[in-house]
Amino acid sequence: MSKVRFYGKGLANVTVTEVPGKLIVLEGPDGVGRSTQIALLREWLEANGYAVFSSGLRRSELASVGIAEAKEGHTLGRTTTAIFYAADLADRLEREILPALRAGFIVLTDRYFYSLIARSVVRGVDEHWIRSLLGFALVPDAVFYLRSDVEHLLPRVLATRAFDYWESGMDFMGRADYYESFVTYQRRMLDEFDALGREFGFCDIDATQPVHQVFRALREGVVEVVSALKVS
């Protein structure tokens, strides 16, 4: 069983203190291959008999559409956006992630609390404020961080899609040039992740290696977390 702990004040009316499931977070920069690794991991875990629930940023029933619309119109300010993302996370935590954990599922989530802090802080949102706002976030059983650098991210991003307005920080960097903006924004995000990683004890995985080696390293880490589910 995992103890239910929160980063701050927790969720209103949530009294459960222990859950049988495991919450596993995958963090890492844009284009590093998080969703590929989660897709592979989910299939591998299911093949080995584990029930898996997969979640990720902006996938809540409540807030995903609103965030998508706001992104399209580039209309929300940084503070409103931060609150919108928080609502998205709270909705998923209360109505999907916690129920899945109580049912003994492994929950794999593509980005979490840390990404929300990083993207807000880089945009100049007050760090203390955003952390207290996100105090309802459940402390996960493990955070795996796919570590890479901008030089390795660039070809992946270019080969699979064009530069994204938000991934390039175009909303606040004040540069006309997507390339410069992407590189600078991603570097700042990586710095922020480094600091968060030290504070919250991320388990680093070198994501500049070939995909199969990343997968192997990640799987090793995950197996360690979930193997307890087999004995109890």
Place this chain on the structure above:
Amino acid sequence: MAHLADGTALPGKLFVVEGIDGSGKSTQLDLLRKWLIAKGYCVAFSEWNSSPLVRDTIKRGKKRKILTPTTFSLLHAADFIHRMEQQMIPALKAGAIVLADRYIYTAFARDVARGVDPQWVRELYSLAVVPTQALYFRVPLEESLRRIMLGRPKLKYYEAGLDVGLSEDPNESYQLFQGRILREYDRLADEYGLVTIDAALPIVRQQEMVRGIVKPHLEGALKAEANPWRHVLDTEQLAGRYLGNATPEAN
């Protein structure tokens, strides 16, 4: 090398295909793209009239038949500049290979065929990146018409050039309009040194020529492994059941 309008060299390579409807240029570009990806290059692709925001405006204008030659030209320029700033230049700065399906020459040929001033439209696009190489797929008018009419029973208003007023009959208008565009393209090939490829040749033969033209420019181009997860599927005996959503290139 591709160059910015001010002469600055970019590390990436920009290849462009041009030609009238039914010249087979998109087929050739698609074959080129797959070949480059298979060779391990990082390839970005950009298509004429494809940026979501501008495309919707153009679609609305076409539907309501309210586009004039000038607004038609301006909206396509907006689409082009947006894609250039957001897709092409960043990729070229990173050293990638960029493939463009239609480029400024399409505007030069089509807009001038609509009666727009040639100098004005060239000025409009003077910010454009100078491509590494532009390929012009030249096909006789009759052959292109035969190809187009095969799968398409009804021509659209602007496609047929009905706004130009060459004829009331869509088919006749289309033929006259395409003929004008073809003549403009021929002029452009000389003016801008487009490499002309005989688009009446067999597809395989044309592709050989295309690859032959592109090959000498590939040295030093940015590489990106295609489908890097394939090895995991083999070694872990997974089917990749959930990869569909994760990777745009999975299929």
